[in-house]
Amino acid sequence: MTVLSSSPSSANATARCPGSPGRSGSARHARSGLLLMVFAVALSALGTGCSARSETTAEAEGTEPVGIGKEVTMPIPAVTTTVVDAGDEPRAALRPVVAPGTAQQVTLRTDHHIEQQINAQAVRDFSPPSVTIPLTAQSDANGVDLTLGNVTSPDPALAKALLPADGSQVGFDINELGAITALRLEPKPATSDAARAALEQAFYQAVYQSIAFPDAPVGEGAVWTVRQQVSGSVPLEQVTTATLTHREGNLLTIHLNVVQTPKSTVWHLPNEAGQLEIVDYLMHGAGDITVDLGLPLPVSGAVEVGGNQTYRDPQSAVTLRQTLRTQVQWGA
Template sequence: MLAVGLSAFGVGCGDDSDAAVSVDGAEPLGIGKEVTVPISAAVASVVQPGTEPRAQLRPRYSAGTRQQVTLRTDHKIEQQINDQPVRDFSTPSLTIPMTASAGVDGVDLTLGRVTTPDPSLNKALTAAGGSHAGFDFSDDGAITAMRIAPAPDTSNDARAALEQAFYQAVYRSIMFPDEPIGAGAIWTVHQEVDGGVALDQVTTATLTGVDGDRLTIDLHVVQKPKAAVWTLPNGAGALDIEDYTMEGTGTITVDLGLPLPVSGAITVGGHQAYRDPRSASNLQQTITTRVTWTE
């Protein structure tokens, strides 16, 4: 399956601009145990089947297949409330080397030494080496669940950083359509992304290269909110969504005989504007996320 990345959100409203509250999985899901998170269903539709020869594309790695791969995530947030100075709430980039071991319905991941440029977080991530994670897949390559099992001594900050990175890698996932396709094929994947603001996400995939089991796929991602209001968690009220633009592109290379992408990157970014109807406070954010895969 092709896992490529999740957009994150942060919000602070009213007069308190000291923190941005992330709603994309940045808070640890569980302590000292494995947590399984279901992923919303995705639907693939062929726009153009491509040239002959065509075939139904499906992952075909066997149980026990192993792969060494590195995931890197970068996430930048700039936020402004009313006319206050712009604040930077970016999270440090993470580089996560891992060993993937394929099972019958998914892949188990064992993490190596996770690193980041942030000295404090880098120290906290030392204990995360040897942590486990995983993805469950359907036959068409869609991720149906994400599993996270950090090592017991992993701190909350380190757990949160790892979980956010894997969320980013999940919600840029791409599945294959049921119909046979060939070089030049175009298909779309529709999926709901619930990161606080419920979004309709459409990923357009173009099969630009076929070399045996190695496929090169261009990706174009667009997100739009499903409603005009963002209901904040924990009864904190609601914000009117006045503007929301999130879009991005990238290219990945996958091998149908391996469980994860072998190379590639995708960058998604945009601008959001929210208004608190109770206080007339305005919140603006500029967000960019980038996910990179290397072997």
């Protein structure tokens, strides 16, 4: 989050540099440098959700970030499910049957890899450190409440920053089809901005790689799609194709195939730095998860989504290429 609070003033100053069709190489280089900085800012904010802007503004003004010491709720876009193949007989409705007060211990691990390149410059790695989050989940009438254990990361600085987050509260509001409708975050007051951002990013990734059940009865081999908008600097439509590969009582094994496509032809850069044309955009992934209908969270599994994008600055000859890979894992 540090780069977010320090970049707007310099970015806006550079953006006001004059330019014309015959501008000098130094001006073009300055534009390239601006885009590199703005791109880095945008990538650092990727997946951190709607609270990033309020925290950044507070940091810039030297005040306490919004949400410190209180719960912040972020609504999640609604999903639409469609049955493609109802599968084999016998068929039955897939519904969470989690009794209030049911407890579960599970570990969430997220890994987000980001590389970007401007023109022929060297590839730069903006990957945030992975995080591993032990969770104690307890179901309630609206979904599940989560208590964080000792969150760890291979990055020493982030690992230290995450120590005060032990005991923080997170929650998912879940509807009758198992779709997450809201994400609730309440980090401990001593949790730093860097740790808060890492946790928020991790849970957003987990939310968008979760699964909703179809409304109609299905059996083994059933296939259904889950359509959802993914919020972010580039709004995406995500279509997840789910296949029920095995069912034994309440225990389901589901294969997921994920495709993301942009809903716009441009990317509006942060800090009013202009926009980039989306030249191409390919994001695809797959994985398998095991779900117990009697427990609030997945039992195990992993889903990985990745791909490449290319963007062009209409004000210059600058082209930006980006490679992304996100993995979400559930386990003991």
